[in-house]
Amino acid sequence: MLEQLLIFTRGGLILWTCKELGNALKGSPIDTLIRSCLLEERSGAASYNYDAPGASYTLKWTFHNELGLVFVAVYQRILHLLYVDDLLALVRREFSEIYDPKRTVYNDFDETFRQLRMEAEARAEELKKSKQMVKPVNNSKKQGQAQKAGFDKGNKKREGSSAGGGGDENDEGKGRKLENGHSNGNIFEIDEPRMTAAVNGKENTSSNFSAFDVSKLQKRTKGGKKTDTVVNKGSKVDPKKKVTKKNRVWDDAPPETKLDFTDPVDGNGNENIEVVPASQGESMMDVEEIISSDSEGEEDDNVQKDSKPEATKKGWFSSMFQSIAGKANLEKGDLEPALKALKDRLMTKNVAEEIAEKLCESVAASLEGKKLASFTRVSSTVQAAMEEALVRILTPRRSIDILRDVHAAKEQRKPYVVVFVGVNGVGKSTNLAKVAYWLLQHNVSVMMAACDTFRSGAVEQLRTHARRLQIPIFEKGYEKDPAIVAKEAIQEATRNGSDVVLVDTAGRMQDNEPLMRALSKLIYLNNPDLVLFVGEALVGNDAVDQLSKFNQKLADLSTSSTPRLIDGILLTKFDTIDDKVGAALSMVYISGAPVMFVGCGQSYTDLKKLNVKSIVKTLLK
Amino acid sequence: MEGMEQWKDQLEQLKIQLEPWKIQLEQWLHQAIEYLDQIPPIQLYAAIAVLFISTLLLFSIRLFKRTKSNTIVLTGLSGSGKTVLFYVLRDGSSHQGTVTSMEPNEGTFVLNSESNKKGKIKSVHLVDVPGHSRLRPKLDEFLPQAAGIVFVVDAVEFLPSCPSVSEYLYDILTKASVVKKKIPVLICCNKSDKVTAHTKEFIRKQIEKEIEKLRASRSAISAADISNDFTLGVSGEVFSFTQCRNAVTVADASGLKGEVAQVEQFIREHVKP
Numbered sequence: 054m055l056e057q058l059l060i061f062t063r064g065g066l067i068l069w070t071c072k073e074l075g076n077a078l079k080g081s082p083i084d085t086l087i088r089s090c091l092l093e094e095r096s097g098a099a100s101y102n103y104d105a106p107g108a109s110y111t112l113k114w115t116f117h118n119e120l121g122l123v124f125v126a127v128y129q130r131i132l133h134l135l136y137v138d139d140l141l142a143l144v145r146r147e148f149s150e151i152y153d154p155k156r157t158v159y160n161d162f163d164e165t166f167r168q169l170r171m172e173a174e175a176r177a178e179e180l181k182k183s184k185q186m187v188k189p190v191n192n193s194k195k196q197g198q199a200q201k202a203g204f205d206k207g208n209k210k211r212e213g214s215s216a217g218g219g220g221d222e223n224d225e226g227k228g229r230k231l232e233n234g235h236s237n238g239n240i241f242e243i244d245e246p247r248m249t250a251a252v253n254g255k256e257n258t259s260s261n262f263s264a265f266d267v268s269k270l271q272k273r274t275k276g277g278k279k280t281d282t283v284v285n286k287g288s289k290v291d292p293k294k295k296v297t298k299k300n301r302v303w304d305d306a307p308p309e310t311k312l313d314f315t316d317p318v319d320g321n322g323n324e325n326i327e328v329v330p331a332s333q334g335e336s337m338m339d340v341e342e343i344i345s346s347d348s349e350g351e352e353d354d355n356v357q358k359d360s361k362p363e364a365t366k367k368g369w370f371s372s373m374f375q376s377i378a379g380k381a382n383l384e385k386g387d388l389e390p391a392l393k394a395l396k397d398r399l400m401t402k403n404v405a406e407e408i409a410e411k412l413c414e415s416v417a418a419s420l421e422g423k424k425l426a427s428f429t430r431v432s433s434t435v436q437a438a439m440e441e442a443l444v445r446i447l448t449p450r451r452s453i454d455i456l457r458d459v460h461a462a463k464e465q466r467k468p469y470v471v472v473f474v475g476v477n478g479v480g481k482s483t484n485l486a487k488v489a490y491w492l493l494q495h496n497v498s499v500m501m502a503a504c505d506t507f508r509s510g511a512v513e514q515l516r517t518h519a520r521r522l523q524i525p526i527f528e529k530g531y532e533k534d535p536a537i538v539a540k541e542a543i544q545e546a547t548r549n550g551s552d553v554v555l556v557d558t559a560g561r562m563q564d565n566e567p568l569m570r571a572l573s574k575l576i577y578l579n580n581p582d583l584v585l586f587v588g589e590a591l592v593g594n595d596a597v598d599q600l601s602k603f604n605q606k607l608a609d610l611s612t613s614s615t616p617r618l619i620d621g622i623l624l625t626k627f628d629t630i631d632d633k634v635g636a637a638l639s640m641v642y643i644s645g646a647p648v649m650f651v652g653c654g655q656s657y658t659d660l661k662k663l664n665v666k667s668i669v670k671t672l673l674k
Numbered sequence: 675m676e677g678m679e680q681w682k683d684q685l686e687q688l689k690i691q692l693e694p695w696k697i698q699l700e701q702w703l704h705q706a707i708e709y710l711d712q713i714p715p716i717q718l719y720a721a722i723a724v725l726f727i728s729t730l731l732l733f734s735i736r737l738f739k740r741t742k743s744n745t746i747v748l749t750g751l752s753g754s755g756k757t758v759l760f761y762v763l764r765d766g767s768s769h770q771g772t773v774t775s776m777e778p779n780e781g782t783f784v785l786n787s788e789s790n791k792k793g794k795i796k797s798v799h800l801v802d803v804p805g806h807s808r809l810r811p812k813l814d815e816f817l818p819q820a821a822g823i824v825f826v827v828d829a830v831e832f833l834p835s836c837p838s839v840s841e842y843l844y845d846i847l848t849k850a851s852v853v854k855k856k857i858p859v860l861i862c863c864n865k866s867d868k869v870t871a872h873t874k875e876f877i878r879k880q881i882e883k884e885i886e887k888l889r890a891s892r893s894a895i896s897a898a899d900i901s902n903d904f905t906l907g908v909s910g911e912v913f914s915f916t917q918c919r920n921a922v923t924v925a926d927a928s929g930l931k932g933e934v935a936q937v938e939q940f941i942r943e944h945v946k947p
Contacts, residue, residue: 064802065757065775087774088752092808121777157761157769445808452841457891461837 055134056110057127058166059083060148060159064121069148069159071166080105082127086112091123093645094442097414102130115141117149118423119382124148135181136173143169383423383431391435392417402672404635405597408642416442440669446638447665449647453621455583459497459552462582468500468546469553470579472539473623474572475587476599477560480625480652482511484587485555486518488623488650490657492553493522500551502542503528504535504575507559507568515557522657525551535559536575543579556581563602573610576617585649586619588640589626596639604644621649624663628653634671637663743821744782744945745799749813749846750826751839752805755864758929759826759937760802762786768930775804778812785938798945810842817851822858822944824937829863829871829926832880840884847885847906847918858921860940867928874924878915886913 057078060069082103090101096114103110114125124145126137147165392413399409416438425434452458455469462469471488473481482505489499501519503526505511512528519526527542539556546554558575561568576584586603588596600619608616622640630636637648648663710718748756757772760779766786779802784795801816803809817823823846827839846852847859861881863874889906907913915922925936 059773061773063775063777064779065772065804066761066779067770067772070770084753084774087776088806092774092776092806123776157765444811448808448811450807452838454841454888454891457837457841457888460887460891 055126055128055137055140055170058140058144059125059127060144061123061125062121063123066157068122068152068157069162071163078110078127079108082110082112083125086114086125092445094412094415094446094642096418097411103127113137113141115145116418116422117145118419118421120149120152120154122149122152134177136170136177139176140170140173143173383420383425383434385417385421387431388417388420388435391432394432395435395439399635399638399672401633402635403593403630403633403639404672405594405639405643407594407597408639412439412442412642436673440673443638443669443672444665446642447648447663447668450645451620451647453647453649453662455649456492456495456497458582459492463552466547468543468551469583470539470543470556470581471553471583471585472556472558472576472579472581473585473587474558474603474619475560476562479560479587479589481560481587482514482518482557484623484625484650484652484660485515485557486522487652487657487660489518489522489524489555491660493524497552498550499524499553499555500542500546500549501526502539502554502556504538504542505557505559506531506533506535506538511557511559525549527554535571536578539575539579563599563606566606569603569606570610573607573616576607577611577613580617584617584620585623586621586640586644586646587623587625588636590624590630590634590636590651591626592636596636597643600640600644619644619646621646623650623652624648625652627651627661628659632671632674634668637668638672743799743819744796745801745816745819746822746824746941746945747813747816747820748800748802748824748826749842750805750862750864751828751835751842752807753831754805754826754828755929756802756805756826759824759862759864759927759934760800762929762932762934763800763938763941766932774806775802776806776809778803778816785941787935787938796945798941800941813846814849814851817849817857820857822860822940823852824860824862824940826862826864827877827881828865829874829877830865830868832863832872832877836880836884840881840888843881844885844888844906847920847922853919856920858923858940858944859918860937861922861924862927862937863924864927864929866926867931867933874926878924882912882914889913 055071058071059067061067080103082105085103086101090096090098091114096116099113101112101114103112109130110127111130112125112127114123116123122145124141126141128134128137144166147169148159148162151159151162395416396409396413399412400406416435419442420435420438423434425431459469473485475481485501489501492499499522501515501524503512503515505515506529509531512530516526516528527538527545529538529541535558542556543554556575556579558572559568561572563569584607586600588599592599600622604618607618611617622644624637624640627634640646641648651661651663653659653661748760750756752774757775757779758768760781761768761772763785764781764783780800782797782799784797788795803813803816825843825846828835832839843859843861851857852859861874861878863872863877865871866874885906907917911917923940925940927934927937
């Protein structure tokens, strides 16, 4: 059941909500969606899952970029609603027609929405039924009802009466609506579409029956591997299939002919490949896939047909005219070349591929349907949008003012504990010493804790740094549990009044389970104020893997319910990479944690703060 | 030397070629002067005067516009109620509620409460800048033209958010564009209709305390990298808003209940009707 559907502006004003759905949402899924998904340049994703105490929702959204509108649908995660994408597209189309920036109340949209919803539900129902056409037509109606009953949990009675028939339904529906409030309002609506769906189903059977029937037979003999492509194919494929079907039935499926059947299907190209994996899954998923691929396919075809001849026929004059007048609306096809070039450029700057891809998707989602301003090219528009997105990502979400936090901890008479984690050889100890030096300069008393009890020479290395900086070091030699060493170090710091404890840990690969478990224990036991991930700027695609696995392991292996994750990033070896600054972007995007320090040299003074503007400039250069 | 002479020859030739043009030009000049003589001198002076006055007028309009900005910027942390306040000031109601803003809301309008008044009222250009920390750079676009800043604080959830509120306010108060132009700031304690809301005096004191701490840590950090353009307050004294070069005042408001009189008063003080 759809929980809520909202239409709001990018400025944040809710224009329309579905009042008959008026269920109070638990928590604030919409705000969370905006904050942690749409504003984090993840709007290219298909859906977002929201968990709150007592509720788990799935949210789907779509944009109307030209008008600056956002459409969000919320539904319970356990229900796989098939029609949500469809419904959102319909609502977007209808609403954009009546939208007026000066208007803020759209009560008359209620009626339109009710119709749209019926339409979408009916279509979903129809598709579901078409799956079951193999069985006698009489059964299909009952089946549809049975499935409906699954949807409207606990309302079976209502279903029964609706099967009874015509006039009474409506009255009863209204009565129930009054009695039970929101939930029945929905059922009342559903009655009609189901009826129409049933009728449609009957009508369709005459034309579709043979095709579906055959596909089902195929399914039976093949064991359900290649099905339903029929639904997706046009008339061109059908005849072929019919032939193959006949053969099958009559031949009793010998293995050689089976190969024959698969060949033509494979010959049809990509579309098959798309559909086949979907059809192996649950049937509902199957239907959804077909709807979306169908409609999108058509749209895409149209776009290509429209745009290609235009480009070739009209030539430079039209393109110049377009650039002066401003192009009507940006389509996906227009954006693609520019986005691809941008993605390649990001990747040459050492941004992980996965992240470049996601960013481009998000930028595309934010530009699609927008008007191109006069005297601009698509590429420059895309670049401007990307720049904005990059600035947004790299701007820290939390305060990176460590000194203030140190002072706050000092007031509470507690040492401020920083744990340095990371893979081997990225420079944890070296940069720990740099941070210590920086803190010392600001009159903060620092203590080091040598919790790398694993690699030989680690304690000695740290001791050398401590001696040069003339700060105390807490060490217990090797072969000790690092978690215990850290705990004792913090106790020691409390005793001698140190403000900051810098905890050095052993480097570990993100896949090394025992070591990750030890790290998780160390963090859980000591509850540090800051978990600093040390990563080298040289890293490329592996940055994503390192950070996401570190975070994942810290979350999984933690025994507490609210696990500590990585709070900040220290980027090392920044002086060695010239303009390949992509690792900074990859790391920040994947973890959401800000880059707190940048290590850029060999001496103690070579510690900087990240300059967001220059990074963005370098990335897009 | 030969090259030099060649060059001279070319120059001579060019001069000869240009000769007819020269004569033509002189003729035209004579014609123009004759034409001018025919025109009565008063008309001539009038034309010059009109030209002069119109350019002067254009310049003065630009200058006037620049000095008398009517932009008021609404800012504050995410979830403090800026967008609600924006729509209450514009339309008198928050409509069906709001969600987190992704883009600034802008509008030039006559305040809703004054829309019934007769006579000419100068409209206000109100900008509601999103509070989400990722969108903070947007604020810099609007600050240079601001006539006043309304810093919205959530009075109910104040204590947990106090450090971040103070930090954001500190950043705004130390921006060069704010300090140099002495843009007045109103700290608007929103949601004051709730029972658990803190009083504006309490909030002011807490923020002052927090900024005092920030002063210590920020002055230390500025040497490293974060560059706040100015430091706040007088060194050696406990910080209070009276030490700021720009006026900082505190007010109560309730966006949802429509009690925004103090904010309107602030706006009218700085955007004269």
